[in-house]
Amino acid sequence: MTTVFLNGAFMPMEDAKISPMDRGFLFGDGIYEVIPAYRGELVGFGPHIARMNQGLQLVGIDFKWDVVKWRAICAELIASNQGDNLAIYLHVSRGTDSKRFHAYPDNVAPTVFAYAFEIPAAPVPDKAQTKGYKVATTEDLRWQRCHIKSTALLGNVMHFQHGFAQGCNETILFNAHNQMTEGSACNAYIVKDGVVITPPLDNHILPGITRFMLLDILAKHGAIEVQERSVTMDEVCAADEVWLTSSSKEIAPVVEIDGQPVGDGEIGDVWLAAQTLYTAHKAEY
Ligand code: PMP
Numbered sequence: 001m002t003t004v005f006l007n008g009a010f011m012p013m014e015d016a017k018i019s020p021m022d023r024g025f026l027f028g029d030g031i032y033e034v035i036p037a038y039r040g041e042l043v044g045f046g047p048h049i050a051r052m053n054q055g056l057q058l059v060g061i062d063f064k065w066d067v068v069k070w071r072a073i074c075a076e077l078i079a080s081n082q083g084d085n086l087a088i089y090l091h092v093s094r095g096t097d098s099k100r101f102h103a104y105p106d107n108v109a110p111t112v113f114a115y116a117f118e119i120p121a122a123p124v125p126d127k128a129q130t131k132g133y134k135v136a137t138t139e140d141l142r143w144q145r146c147h148i149k150s151t152a153l154l155g156n157v158m159h160f161q162h163g164f165a166q167g168c169n170e171t172i173l174f175n176a177h178n179q180m181t182e183g184s185a186c187n188a189y190i191v192k193d194g195v196v197i198t199p200p201l202d203n204h205i206l207p208g209i210t211r212f213m214l215l216d217i218l219a220k221h222g223a224i225e226v227q228e229r230s231v232t233m234d235e236v237c238a239a240d241e242v243w244l245t246s247s248s249k250e251i252a253p254v255v256e257i258d259g260q261p262v263g264d265g266e267i268g269d270v271w272l273a274a275q276t277l278y279t280a281h282k283a284e285y
Contacts, residue, residue, distance in 0.1 A: 003080040004115040005073050010080065013115065022111050024093025026100055028152025030111075031055040032091040036247050038122045039085065040078050044209040044247065044285045045071065051209065052090060055149050061094050063110040073114055083118035087248060090114045091151060123250040125276035127267045132255030133170055133244060136163035137233065140173035140181045140204070147203045159184035170244055172236070172257065175204065179230045183244050186252070187211040190231055191241035191270045200228040209285075210245040214274065217281045224273060241268035250282075251275045 002013040023029035035048045049067050056063050074088045095108035123130065142155035163171035163184070172188055173181045180199060182188050187208040189198040196218065201207050218224050236242060240263045242254040253271040254262050 002115060002117075003077065004113065005077060006113050007109075007111060010076060016113070018111055018113070019096040021098065021100070022093055022096045023105075023108075024091070024111060024151055027094075027102075028150060028154070029059075030091055030093030030151040031059065031061065031149055032089065032151050033149065034247055035074065035088045035090070036119060036122075037074065037078055037086045037088060037116075041283060042071075042074060042088070043282050044213055045074070047209045047212055047285060048090075048247075051149060051207065052092070056092060058148050059094075059150070060104055061092060061110055063092055063112075077114060077116040081116040083116075085119050085121055086116040087119045088114060088116050093151065119248050122279070123252075123275065125272055125279050127272060130253065130267055130275075132267050133252050134168050134256040135170045135172050135183070135242075135244075135254050135258075136166050136168040137172045137174060137236075137258055138162045140175050142173075144203055146181070146205055147201070147207060149206060156184045169252075170254075172242075172244075172254075174233045177230075178233050180233060180236055181205050182208075183246075186244040186246040186249060188231075189243040189245070190236055190239035191243070191268060192235065192239055194270060195225045195227055196243075196270065196274070197227045197229060197231055197235075199230055208245055208247075210247055210250060213282060213285050214245060214251065214278055216285075217277050218274065221277050221281060222273065224270060239263065241270055243271060243274075250278055 003010055004013050004016045006016040033048045033052045036043045049070050091113040093111040095110045097105045159171045171184045175181055180188055182205040218226050242262045244252045253267040
């Protein structure tokens with residue numbers, strides 16, 4: 001049985017009901033987070049809650065719980081659901097209105113939902129135990145507010161499906177200037193001559209927590225140089241390595257893009273060094 005949290009109470013998933021007039025359902029009007037917990041240890045908890053609070057503020061949802069309250073909810077979900085490794089999904093929508101009207105309603109309580117689902121064990125820094133990703137590419141046709149982790153994900157869903165339908169694990173997106181933005185559900189990087197290069201944060205990509213942690217870890221601990229600058233798709237095609245990051249993937253090496261091998265088509269040594277550092281230091285966040 002899955003135990004979930006809805007509007008202040010824990011209950012079986014089957015008993016968790018929301019109104020069809022919830023603006024999350026009608027408009028995708030909400031903010032969410034996904035936080036991994038390996039053997040009960042949440043990874044990046046503080047940064048995830050900070051990003052959620054920032055997202056809620058950006059879309060004008062007047063709701064803020066502190067880390068203590070969220071941590072207690074996460075702890076209860078971890079304790080009451082089965083699985084060594086879980087991801088905690090947190091979702092706050094603007095709430096249930098009496099009518100379907102675009103303007104933000106007054107005096108509506110946000111809907112707060114959280115649940116846990118099982119995820120694979122944490123990625124390991126071992127090439128032999130890691131499967132390289134195969135990805136497709138397509139033009140990024142999402143909105144201009146990709147820095148907000150909105151529950152309105154149809155643009156991302158359609159881009160993910162583009163790759164999935166071709167048997168790919170992900171889809172790397174590029175803008176009208178042929179510059180890589182991110183993946184449909186992850187941030188994207190290239191490695192060239194030992195340097196890790198990733199697009200800078202702006203309204204075209206999500207400020208990934210894994211991206212933040214990885215760049216921070218590499219700056220503090222590694223001998224690996226990082227550049228935050230725009231990356232053309234020509235550079236992506238000529239890269240030695242390509243990586244994707246997200247909370248559940250950590251650092252995923254890409255070995256094939258649109259049917260062509262990345263570099264020599266094998267998982268790279270810079271990936272191994274970076275995932276080794278990430279594995280060693282992620283518990284500090
Ligand atoms: N970009 C997009 C579009 C995402 O959906 C995600 C999360 N799945 C990421 C980047 C990575 O974010 P994080 O590292 O916080 O999981």
